Amino acid sequence: MITDAVRGAEQLSVAELAAATGASEMTIRRDLEVLAEQGVLERFRGGARSLLLRGEGPPFALRKQDGIDAKQRIAAAARLIAEGESVVIDSGTTCLEVANALRNHRITVMPLSLHAANALAGGPRLTLLMPGGEVRTGELTMTGPLAQASLAALRFDTAILGCCGLSAADGLTAYDLPDAAVKRAAIASARRTIVVTDGSKFTRTALAAVAPASALDAVVTDGTAPAAQLEALTAAGTTVWQV
Amino acid sequence: MITDAVRGAEQLSVAELAAATGASEMTIRRDLEVLAEQGVLERFRGGARSLLLRGEGPPFALRKQDGIDAKQRIAAAARLIAEGESVVIDSGTTCLEVANALRNHRITVMPLSLHAANALAGGPRLTLLMPGGEVRTGELTMTGPLAQASLAALRFDTAILGCCGLSAADGLTAYDLPDAAVKRAAIASARRTIVVTDGSKFTRTALAAVAPASALDAVVTDGTAPAAQLEALTAAGTTVWQV
DNA sequence: GACTTTCGCACAGAGATTTTGTTCAATAGA
DNA sequence: TCTATTGAACAAAATCTCTGTGCGAAAGTC
Structure with a gap:
């Protein structure tokens, strides 16, 4: 306030x-x-x-509480993950809620931020892997060549990504270049890519291009997402879930 | 109770x-x-x-409070770290206190457990690196080939290690084989090795041998350590600090 | 199937912790 | 030099946490 x-x-x-x-x-x-x-x-x-x-944006602690209920609804994306899958979970506040939702699943999971790692730690049935890398202050994201190398060495079933901007035209974009590189590595090492994001991101395009819309298998978003964008994504071959 | x-x-x-x-x-x-x-x-x-x-032993949450004051005194080992150094910090409750003590230093640091990573996260002047690896439940230690590879790819000034057992005869020992392998990798990638441990560990020898006493440059311990053991370590060329 | 024990939720009070407001001496800037 | 701002110290208020009691539901037992 x-x-x-x-x-x-x-x-x-x-x-x-x-x-x-x-x-x-x-x-x-x-x-x-x-x-x-x-x-x-x-x-x-x-x-x-x-x-x-x-x-850039407000710090993590503030964004985390922002639209927390929408994020938790979007975290129903966890239902798209099957037992035994191996999953990469991106950094960001929306993905943190997905991590919370996945805590009790029986999966192998590699979070791309310490926040998500803490949410997952102690999950009774999951195998928790960490990428190496430099931890950036605030967001606590894993970045740098060590992180990219960790991802490149592994193959996952699913990557769950957050974003700073998303549209059919510009694809997935991020504010931060090192983050964008890690996201790209995550996509490259996963068979399937799911994006979780609230509706506000559809009207933005951030600096760093991560991937075209065609590289995204599914998008999970809330009711505030503009219908035109969702239709364009569907036309591009992306499955859209609105929760 | x-x-x-x-x-x-x-x-x-x-x-x-x-x-x-x-x-x-x-x-x-x-x-x-x-x-x-x-x-x-x-x-x-x-x-x-x-x-x-x-x-095996009691869980992390209990051990953490056990002899907390001795651990915090031992954490004065942080004074042995100079500005700008690069440091590996081992897992375990004693090393966690060292991590707390190092939080405001200007150093590059790679913790070997999520607990220590959380203690260090947000330190205003430090560069926080994470090794990759599998995170083990409870201790939240980074283990496995990914962790060892992360260490092998880097060179640090100092490794700060905890232990389950320490003596001049048996050297540094640990209960857990994967942990022991990571500790060995940490020693191999550091120019200098400092062991932090309370006095009780000198009367124990654990299953997995990590390194002979001759590989240890310094030991920081408290007043309860048996004098005979400390003398033997000194004779083996290890500097002993009793706090 | 009836009976007994245990369990866990819901509410209320006690205690501890955190937050807030006031006063006042020290300090920075005009 | 003078004035407004600041942060420390202490007391009051609010909040949170922990604990206990009552009660219906569930789990065992016979």
């Missing part, structure tokens, strides 16, 4: 935030302190300014 | 435990439920039986 206020105004004083939220200035300062630590905003004497416009 | 009671008697009823602890049966049931989930014991209708005698 403070995040939204600062993001909206670009820059706000502590006094203004206190008045807006009804909380005391001390509370505002404490909240600003943790948000500054998370990298959401930047403190200056008397107030704070948002860092979200300049940097 | 419940753990000790069940372990002592091998098998106890809910009513007996309630009488012994002074708590209600409902509380006992709830506690037993979490212990059963941790794999400490096995529920049956009316009571629970311990699994600790049959299996």
Whole structure:
């Protein structure tokens, strides 16, 4: 909430935030302190300014709660995974919910982020594999040549990918080049590729191209996805599940 | 405490435990439920039986709190690590405390367990690398050929290892063969090897031999370590730090 | 099939932990 | 120098967690 206020105004004083939220200035300062630590905003004497416009997106901790119910519905994609399959699960908050949903399945699974690894760890019947790689702060994604090499050395039944942008024309896109490379490696090492994403991603195209729509076997999304895009994907040969 | 009671008697009823602890049966049931989930014991209708005698050691969650202060003192081994070094950190509860102590250092670090990875994740100045590998339940150690290959492909300044047994005669030993193989790979890929361990390990020798004492550059341990063993290690050329 | 025991959910109270607000001395900037 | 802001310390409030009791359902037992 403070995040939204600062993001909206670009820059706000502590006094203004206190008045807006009804909380005391001390509370505002404490909240600003943790948000500054998370990298959401930047403190200056008397107030704070948002860092979200300049940097890429908001940090993981915030995005995780954003539209959590839609993500959990989309995580029904876990039903597409059969017993005994081997699966790669991408990084990102939507894929994290898929990981949660897969925790009690009897499968072999390789997550591409530490967040997903933690969600899966201790799953009673699953074999948990980790790729090597450099762990990026915040997202905790596995990246770099070690990660790509880990994927290249293995063959999976299914890759479950998240995305930053998806359309029939531009295919699957991501904000981050190292991430995009890992996603490509995941697709290359899997027999089948499933994309999980909420509807908002269909109106965006991010910097790094990962794969054309024709490389995607199935897309699982929610009711907010634009029908035209879904039809175009279907026409391109991708199965669309709307939950 | 419940753990000790069940372990002592091998098998106890809910009513007996309630009488012994002074708590209600409902509380006992709830506690037993979490212990059963941790794999400490096995529920049956009316009571629970311990699994600790049959299996190997107690589970990670319990060992972590065991002698926590000694471990945190031993974690002063972090002072032996210089700025900018590259470090491998082994699995185990003692090494987890070392990882905690290293969180704010400016180093490159590769943990050999997910527990340590989580302790390090988000460290503001460190480069976090992960080895690939199979993640074993409970300990969350990285094992298998992927892990060994990850280590073999890299060269570190220092390896910080835990152990199940340590003596001048038998060297460093571990309970678990896959773990031992990974430890060996860590030693092979590091210029310097530091062992961190509490004093109790000096009276034990575990199944799998990892390395002779001569391969260990330094040992950091607490005051409970037997002096004779420490002298023997010193004679073998190992530097001993007692904290 | 009837009876007894155990189980686990639901609710409520106690205790602990976290969050919040106030005061005040120190500090940064004009 | 002066003023506004800050962060520490402490007390109050709110929240969460843990625990216990009652009760219907399920699992064993005879």
